Amino acid sequence: MQFTIARDVGSLRRRLSEIxxxxxxxxxxxxxxxxxxxxxxxxxxxxxxADAVVLSIFVNPRQFGPHEDFxxxxxxxxxxxxxxxxxxxxxxxxxxxxxxxxxxxxxGISVGEMGRMLCGKSRPGHFDGVATVVAKLLLRALPHxxxxxxxxxxxxxxxRRMTIDLDIPVEIIGAPTLRESDGLAMSSRNAYLTQEERExxxxxxxxxxxxxxxxxxxxxxxDAIDEGMRAxxxxxxxxxxxxxxxxxxxxxxxxxxxPARLLVAARLGRTRLIDNIGLDT
Ligand code: AMP
Numbered sequence: 001m002q003f004t005i006a007r008d009v010g011s012l013r014r015r016l017s018e019i020x021x022x023x024x025x026x027x028x029x030x031x032x033x034x035x036x037x038x039x040x041x042x043x044x045x046x047x048x049x050a051d052a053v054v055l056s057i058f059v060n061p062r063q064f065g066p067h068e069d070f071x072x073x074x075x076x077x078x079x080x081x082x083x084x085x086x087x088x089x090x091x092x093x094x095x096x097x098x099x100x101x102x103x104x105x106x107x108g109i110s111v112g113e114m115g116r117m118l119c120g121k122s123r124p125g126h127f128d129g130v131a132t133v134v135a136k137l138l139l140r141a142l143p144h145x146x147x148x149x150x151x152x153x154x155x156x157x158x159x160r161r162m163t164i165d166l167d168i169p170v171e172i173i174g175a176p177t178l179r180e181s182d183g184l185a186m187s188s189r190n191a192y193l194t195q196e197e198r199e200x201x202x203x204x205x206x207x208x209x210x211x212x213x214x215x216x217x218x219x220x221x222x223d224a225i226d227e228g229m230r231a232x233x234x235x236x237x238x239x240x241x242x243x244x245x246x247x248x249x250x251x252x253x254x255x256x257x258x259p260a261r262l263l264v265a266a267r268l269g270r271t272r273l274i275d276n277i278g279l280d281t
Contacts, residue, residue, distance in 0.1 A: 025049070045173060114250060192271040207231045229242055
């Protein structure tokens with residue numbers, strides 16, 4: 001299929017109507033670019049479920065706080081487009097901020113408590129910004145399926161909830177986290193790590209796994225989590241949270257009940273890393 005890059009919603013819609021006119025199912029993979037193999041695995045997942053994959057690349061200002069890394073976030077459209085084309089993407093949609101939020105844009109989505117817990121505590125407004133841009137992308141591309149990584153687990157849960165609450169007719173697919181060989185979850189932000197920090201970074205996943213194993217072995221979650229927080233500090237992290245939550249609602253869980261998820265966020269130097277793991281019971 002012909003590969004196209006659309007820089008505005010008009011071009012996106014024109015190309016999509018051609019694709020839909022050919023009777024093809026559309027799959028959407030939203031990203032902020034600086035593509036890595038984690039993103040490629042999402043594209044592959046989308047290709048299994050759709051005939052034509054749209055990859056959006058948009059560093060969304062509404063999901064960054066005033067002191068976050070919006071300005072320094074890596075932008076590399078040319079390399080990303082090449083990677084997307086090679087991975088079998090049919091259409092890259094890389095809009096400008098003005099195309100996404102034209103002058104006068106005032107409407108946004110509020111995801112309530114689900115967006116204030118966990119990462120939302122230190123990133124107020126972040127998930128409202130994510131939900132707003134994802135809703136716009138879904139309504140612009142009108143895909144049959146959209147694929148999101150479990151790497152951003154709270155985001156995945158919020159998007160699922162939003163599409164149910166707002167009756168957006170799309171199937172949301174969660175894809176497993178792709179990791180480096182030492183266990184570190186792939187992330188565009190890993191590029192911020194110094195060499196020393198990069199060496200310490202896999203401890204985040206190691207502690208997550210150890211804590212999950214203790215809980216499934218019967219240790220009280222609070223005790224296992226206290227121990228995990230200390231292990232993270234010993235490894236040089238400044239942990240923000242390490243919490244056991246219900247798998248879909250993300251509500252707190254005092255005792256292990258199936259299905260559960262253990263989620264973590266921690267700073268390493270100036271980089272904020274997140275990860276999560278499902279618990280076997
Ligand atoms: P981002 O560009 O970081 O906003 O991520 C775009 C999409 O890729 C989101 O759905 C992420 O959850 C997903 N993603 C990011 N890193 C990974 C990874 N290591 N494995 C799987 N999916 C990922």
